[in-house]
Amino acid sequence: SMQSLFVRACRVQRPERVRSMAFDVCQNTPGWAPSVGNRISPTITLQKARKFDEAVADKFKASTYDEIFKGKKVVLFAVPGAFTGVCEKAHVPSFSKNADAFKAKGIDSIICIAVNDAYVMNAWKNVLGANGSGIDFYGDHNAAFTKYMKQEANLAGAALGTRSQRYAAVIENGVIKVLQVEKAPTDLTVSDGDSVLKALK
C-alpha cells in the first residue's frame, strides 16, 4: 500500500527525499492540485524579472524555493499576461496600494508571476512604475510553476496560449495558507489585494 511504502521510505530515506517522493505521488494523482495546507515543492523555480544583459551575467540563473519562500511569509498573485488589460489596470495596482498594509501584517514580500519571460516582466515592471511598487516580479517563462500549481489556463482564444489562471495565495515558509482562484481569468473578485488582505488573519 502507499502508506507502507512511505513508512518504509521514512526509515531509509532522508526527509527531503521523502517529501519529494510525496510531491511526485500527489502531482501525478489525477484531480489533485496544491491547496491550503500543502507545502510548495522545494524544487520549484522562477525567473526574477531583470534585463537580458543581467541574465547573461548571472548565466540565466533561476531563483529557488529557498530564495523566494523559505522562512518567509509571501503573498503571491498570478496574472494571465503582462501588458494585458485587467492585469495592468487593476490587479497589480490593487497590491501595490496595499503594500504597507501587508507589511504591517507580517508579510515579507509580495510577488507577481505570469507566464512571460523575465525580460518582458522587467519591461512591464518599468512601465507600471508606481503602480507596481512594493512588488517583486517573476517570470514563469516555461509555465513550470503554473503547471506545478495546476493553474494552467488555455488562453489561445485571446492569442495568449498557455497561461496562468488569475489567483492569489499566502504562503508561509512554503505552506499555502490562503489560495483564492478566480472562476475566469478575466474576473478580479477574490484574488485582488483587498480580498487577500481580508483573508489574512
Next chain:
Amino acid sequence: KVGSTLDGSAQVFQFVDGKTAAVRVDSIFSGKRCVVFAVPGAFTPTCSSKHLPGFVSLADDIKAAGADEIFCVSVNDPFVLRAWGEAHNVAGKVTMLADGGASLTGALGMLVDRSSNGMGMRSQRYAMVLDKTMKCETFVVDPSGAFGDTAAEKVLEFLRANPAA
C-alpha cells in the same frame, strides 16, 4: 527560400477593433512589396537597441526605395509586442506582427529553442523582402547572437539595387 512563394495560410495575431484576432498572412502581405524582419524577443537588447530602431529610423527611406510596408515579427503575444512597439514609436513606420503561435515562424523554418536563455521557442533573426505575389526576393539570416546582415541598412541597399519589376 529565394524565389519560392510564402505559404499564405500561416497566421499571426493582430488587434482588430481592439480585440486580438488570428489573421492569415496572405491577407496582410498579398498585393504589397513587403519588408519582413524577425527578432528573437521583445525587450531583449539587440532587438531593442539596434534591430527595430534601425527600421524605424530608415522607414521613410525604405518606402521611398520601393517597399510598401515594413513588418516586424516576433514569437510574442500581441499585447507584449504592442507595448514594445509603442516604446519604440513604431506607429506609421513598422507594423508589429505577433506570431505567438509560431505559425509564420514555423512555416519559414526559423523556429529555434531559446529555453536556455529563459525564452522558449523563438524566431531566428532574419530579414526578407516579399514581392506583391508573396514571392521571396531576398532572405538573410543572422546567426545566433550576431547582428549585421539583417539590419535596415542592408535591406535598404537591396531595395535600391533591385527596384520593383
